[in-house]
Amino acid sequence: MIDFTFTEEQEMFRKAAREFAETMVASKVPEMEETGKFSDDLVKALGEAEMMALTVPEEYGGLDLGYTVRMIAIEEISKVSVAVGMMLQVCALGIEPILKFGTEEQKKRYLPAMAKGERIGTTAVTEATGGSDPTGIRTSYKKEGSDYILNGRKCFITNSHIGDTITILAKDSENPKAFSTFIMEKGMEGFKATREEHKVGMRGCNTGELALENCRVPAENLIGDEGKGMRVALAAIGDVGRGGMVGCALGLQAACLEASIKFANERILYGKPISYLQTIQNKLADMKIDLEAGQLLGYRATSMQDKGMRSSNEFAVAKYFTTEAAQRAAKMAVDIHGGYGCMEEYAVSRYLRDSFVLGPSAGTSDIMKVIIGRWALS
Amino acid sequence: MLKIIVCVKAVPDPKEAHKIKIDPATKTLTRADVPLVLNLLDKNAMELALLLKEQLDAHITVLSMGPPVAGNIVKECLALGANQGFLLSDRAFGGADAYATAYTLAKGIEKIGEFDLIICGMASSDGSTEWVGPEMAAFLKVPVVTRVNEIVEFGGEWWKVKASLENGYRLMQVKLPAVFTVSRELNTPRTLSFSGIIKARKKEITLWDLNELGVLEETVGQKGSPTIVSSLATVNSKRIAEIISGTREDKVEQLVQKLADAAVI
Amino acid sequence: MNKQCGSVWVVAEQIDCRILPVSLQLIGQARKLAKELNTSVETVILGDQMDKRVQEFFAAGADRIYLGNAPELAIYQPEMYTEMIVKLAKEHQPEIMLIGSTSMGTELAPLVAARLGTGLTAHCIDLIIDDNKILEQRIPAYGGLISIICPEKRPQMATIASGVFPHPELDESRTGEIIHLEIPNEISPRVQTLEIVREEPEGIPLESAPIVVAGGAGAGDIEGWRIIAGLSEILNAALGSTRPAVDEGWTELETMIGQSGKMVSPELYIGVGLSGELQHMVGIVGAKVMVAINNDANAPVFEQVDYGIVDDCREFVPMLIEKIKEYQERKITC
Structure with a gap:
């Protein structure tokens, strides 16, 4: 039997990431939305919370926690802010080529500061x-x-x-x-x-x-x-980049679902919350199915990656599915919110905008299908 | 070295605790799948211990009583920075009231050994009694200060603390070893860190059951509890609301009119 | 025939020689319990220069007073108070011991209970004697009421908040017996109250306010909380809260209404963004008119008030404030 559960420790990492997102990230979102700039305080906080150290081995000042925990962290942060999830995921793209192909001297020179978040990658x-x-x-x-x-x-x-x-x-x-x-x-x-x-x-x-x-x-x-630099660069944008995007997308899917449930339970129509309406339940069910399926695809890929297995094709499938699902979820969330969904005070309008940026990053859905098609034919 | 013991409790997640209800037909509690989490005020207790550890030479032991799954919250405290953990877990401990809980924890503390300071949250979100801290102090024959909201002087044999009081505070001088129960105002608890979770891998949680704790079955759990729940009842309200409907403008208009008619505004 | 039933005790509390209302309320209730048990009501009071005050206890219904009168008892000293009460209880074997849910009572009661090896029930909202002559202690929990009893151990102990029981009618002609307590010799204390500092509470006290506006988790955030506070300001009301609102940090514990907080009995109560958990609702006693504003039509609060508004409080309340302003201006010009 395949074990589809997270370990107790992984659950605790999720809790740590969630607590960080809720206490440190949430308050910075309005400022980032308004200025379009990344918050300097947040760079510092991400570093102090060891968020950049997850995939770096201990000997270079990292935590050596692997890619499943990295996806968990990005997912939790993206539930609060996909922009921050994206920034964090890309830091690892600077780290990965040095980690996989760098000389011992290069690793010692760059990785400790990158793991601490003192140097952004x-x-x-x-x-x-x-x-x-x-x-x-x-x-x-x-x-x-x-x-x-x-x-x-x-x-x-x-x-x-x-x-x-x-x-x-x-x-x-x-x-x-x-x-x-x-x-x-x-x-x-x-x-x-x-x-x-x-x-x-x-x-x-x-x-x-x-x-x-x-x-x-x-x-x-x-x-x-x-x-021989092509494979070095692809090591970054390939599995790690796509895995990062899956984390961002899963976080956004979950955020869309959570906001929709809350709104559907609060919004009264015909004297009852709209969550009583089948048409709304249908949307919530679709979002839930997509989220469950997306998590299975995403964490299957990272667990293979953590075992050192080739997982590019699996990441391509997960990347395609979750980023598409995030766009569907954001659209449904806005639909459920009705007029409120068009107002900037409601987070779902941000989710909709964010969802469109997920697609092209680390390879569009069409490119993912090229890879997946090749996989199918191979 | 200051030996600190923090007592913590696994409680139903307050965000979902309302799902546990009295069934009007059977007068029993409905089973709801509510996860157990670290009691909110116990985080303030942990934070005080960690702050003391940062400033003094201190060693933190975490102690809890509960089902085996409560090991998770002990682990969480180890990840926050406690040195070692103990979980008192046995079917015989089940159904304990505050008295039996305090007694069992006090027995656990005696078995752990010497201590200078015991810290606990002033109440749990599920019991809300505030009894366990002071009752434990009484069993251990040490002084207690409840509702501590500021540490004024620390480090020596005599500490000075403030404790919250209706519209004010009391300034207390207390000689260690002692028990403090702490309020939310005392501090802002830190969040879990990744490296803390990694460090907790090497920290041990010791499980003690009835035999290992060396207590008699009739002194713990439901049998050792002086109080029992004799009945559960649902409540029939004396009022039923007239729901004021219409557009928002209508509703405001009607409500103000009704309040004016009743001469209450 | 059963052995003689012990008395019903009330451990009273004083601040600067003034007896707290809750102590008198408990004596009133103790009187009722004692009548059913065919026993007497006794009060313990520790303080300084309290001898002039004891008549109040008799007037409220006490038959006997244990009076500890000494400068070192002027303010609550945990060890001395505990020692004296434990010793006294061991000697006289009361059947029931009631204590107010004050900061002092909440610390003293468990210290005494543990030393006496008996049970203690927190923040009761009703106390009755059942068919077996046992004290049924009722507390709200799990959306209903649970009854707790202490079947074997004595005394049966409970703490009760101020306002749960009404003030007794005072009968100034009543008198009783005063037992002067021996002050224990210098015990070397390990905990001492050095000072008690009380600040004048801000705003209108909840307990006596004619209008109470209470806010809950439905406020959503601190901004939403400010909107609710705005409603209380325009109505010149006292602002109360539920535990979730306190836990969120929007307001202080002192504003919490209910079982473990304050009891209120206003002319008008408006509950905003709260679901109507019994722990909160039991704190509203005998309000003339009750209103709830909540966006969940199924919230239990709508079964406990007179007028219900199903709406998002953050949208509705600002409009309500404007309308009340209009009304108030009209009223002045008329």
């Missing part, structure tokens, strides 16, 4: 040409002595402006089939964050462009072997 693959086919990128590197000179432009990068340690994918200017991944640090000459985006949802979660202009990067910042 992110990864930059996507360009104006898109992110799903990274071979099409134009950012290039050229060897000069023992250094590399990088030129190019990255876009739609989460944590672009607040990020300190950024792993970046570039193409060999002389060999279009060779890619390398570099660790960039905020403040390097010729490297800067430029345009800041204004997204329809996940306001406060920082997204923007990075520009590299004759940026000189020492060889010690190269991750893995030169020319």
Whole structure:
């Protein structure tokens, strides 16, 4: 028999994440919605709560708790704020390439500060040409002595402006089939964050462009072997990125359901709460089914990942299902709220906006279907 | 070293506790699947212990009595920073009133050994009696201060604390070892941390049943309780509301009119 | 024939030599219980210069008073008070012992009960003698009432909040016996009350307010709570609360109405965003008109009030405030 239950300890981690979300995150949401900026206090609080340390091994100052606990944490935080869940999930994308492919020296140099949240991580693959086919990128590197000179432009990068340690994918200017991944640090000459985006949802979660202009990067910042950087970058956006998005989506699904239940029990129509109406119950049931199914898919994938199994296809399925389900849930939640759902005072209007940002992040639903289709045919 | 014992209780989650009701037909309690959580005020008790541990050389023991599942809340306290945990669990302990609960906990404390300070929340959300702390103090023959809301002087043999009082406070001087029951105003409890949960892996919870505790069956649980519940009853109200309906404007208008007619505003 | 039944005791409380109303209320109830048990009512009072005050106890219905009168008893001292009451109870074997649910009573009662090896029931809302001559102690719980008895151990002990029982009619012609208690020799105390500081309560006291507005969890957040407070302000009412509202931190414990809080008996009670749990509702005694505003049409509160409004209190109350303002202005100009 397969055990579908969380351990007592995992339940306690969930409780810890929930308490953090309720006490530290909830109060910051209005400010982030209004300013569109990530709260500095919250960066500090996330670090102090060891939220960035979950997947980092103990020897590098982490907690070594694995990907299931990471998904639990992102899910709980996203119940309160998907923007914060997204910011947190992307921190791990900066960590993962160094963790999996970095030298011992690189790990010692970067991971402890990243685990503490003193240095915010992110990864930059996507360009104006898109992110799903990274071979099409134009950012290039050229060897000069023992250094590399990088030129190019990255876009739609989460944590672009607040990020300190950024792993970046570039193409060999002389060999279009060779890619390398570099660790960039905020403040390097010729490297800067430029345009800041204004997204329809996940306001406060920082997204923007990075520009590299004759940026000189020492060889010690190269991750893995030169020319073999594609798999390094994909290690970040693949399983870990999709797993993070599943956490965000599950949190949003749960938030939509919870808000809908509360409203349906309180809103009186024909002298009774609208939760007595079958049409409303039908919507709640749909949301519940999606949430249950999404959790099974998501945590199946992370439990495989924690066992060291290949889980990319499973993550693709979970990512597709949960982000689509989150959009359905947000729409139903707004529908249940009627006119109130259109008012910004009600969180469901935010959920609807946020739900649309879940889709494209870490691969659109269509791209997920390409992967899943390939899996089916293989 | 200051030896602190924090007594905690697993209570039905207050957010869902209303689901437990008296069945009007059978006059028994309806079974509802309400999860057990750490009593809210016991978090304030834990917080005081942790603050003291941060400032003094202190060792924190957590003690609870309850079903085996109450081990979870002891574990939670270990994750918050307590050093060791004890759970008194036996079918024979079931159905205890405040007196038998205090007696059993006091026996547990005697078996744990020496202590300087016992801290508990002033009441539990399910019992709301405030009896267990002072009764435990009486069994252990140590002084107690209830409803502590501020620690004024600490560290020595004599401590000074404030305890809340109707429209004011009393300033108490108390010699350790002693029992404090604490109020919500005392502090803001910290939240669980991930590394705290990891550290709790290595901390032990000792389970004691009736035999290990070395008490007689007739002194604990329902048998050791001087009080019993003799009956449950539902209440028939003397009033039934006239529901004022209409648009919001209508409802406001009607209500104010009715209150004016009754000459109460 | 049964052996002679012990007396019904009330452990009274004083502040600055003034006897607390709850102590007299309990004597009134003790009188009724004693009548059914065919026994007497006795009061214990510890304080300083209380000899001038004891007549009040007789007038309220006490037959005998145990009086501890000494400067060191002027304010509540846990150990001395406990010692004296325990010793006295062991000597005289009362059948019943009642204590007010004050801060003092709530600490003293369990200390005494544990030392006497007997049961104690908290915050009772009714006390009756059953067919077996046993004290049935009623408390609200689980949406109904539960009766607790202490079948074997004596005394049967209970704490009761002020206002649960009415003030007795005072009969100034009544007298009784005064037993002066020996003050124990210097026991070296391990806990001492150094000082009692009382502040004047802000606003209108709940217990005597003609209008009470009470708010509950339905306020939603502190903003919602302020809306409810606004209603109480415009009505010049006292603002009460339920336990969930206190737990949320919107208001102080002193404002809690009900079994373990205050008892109120206003002309008008308006319950806003509260479900009508019995623990709260038992605190409203003999209100003339009761109103509830709650968005759950099935909330039990609608079975316990005269007028019900099914609506979101955060939307409804601001409009109600405006309408009341209009009414008040009209009333002045008329």
